[in-house]
Amino acid sequence: MEEKNLTVIEHIEEIRKRLIVIVVFFVMAVIGSFFLAKPIIQFVQFRATDSGHLTESSFHAFTVIDPIAIYLKVIIFLAVIIILPIIMYQFWSFISPGLHETERKVTLAYIPFAFILFLIGISFSYFVLMPFVMNFMNNLAGDLGITQTIGINEYFSFLFQILIPFGVVFQLPIVMLFLSRLGILDPKKLVKVRKIAYFVLFVIAAFITPPDIMSHLLVTVPLFGLYEISIIISRFGYKKFLKAEEKRKFEEIKAEQQRQIDEVMGNLDK
8 A cells, every 4th residue: 555655756846857857848949939029929929910911001909918918828828839859759758668778769750740730730720721711700700891990919919729629630630640559549440430530621621611612621631531541541550550560479489489498397307
């Protein structure tokens, strides 16, 4: 019972250490983001007006604290993105003692790729999807005879709602490769459930895009492409898993044979 309590305490202490590291790097990232937030906010405003989707007078602050609120939101968003690899590494360090050697190597190697895919996801959503979304909203407002008065705080909140889901969705190939590399996911099953997966991705695209067929297709097609890429990548991961399993079984058989030989030799010596 005491050993169990000690184990729990050790886990809590380990979590505390990991959280301290994350907090320290987060504070450093916040300080750096403090200088980056203003040019990024100005860039987003300029891009929104330069694209013709909004006018220079479109953005408004509806409350006194809106300017500081959006400033803090951008700072925190940037800080989290900057330290995302560190968060992933700290999470890996916490769970790695419970993983096999192969699993540790696999999970550690995928951290940079996961971060890169996250950046690609938010870049795609901002530079490709966002213009279509704003164009749809403007056309709809025009058809309904509505004059848009957009709050700067609401605009950036909506922007984050578009960026973050795509950053997460673009992790699909890494997740598939990771599960295949560990032997949890068989690529053949991905092929068999392709139609169901397409339907699920189609529904997801409907939730994260406006009811515009072009915007929907603009999201759905890349998601389908990600799924197909995931199948191809997972095949390589699964082959490595099978080879590792064959090697492991061969070593087990070899060790068992050696054990039997040693046992026979021991009996002869007697």
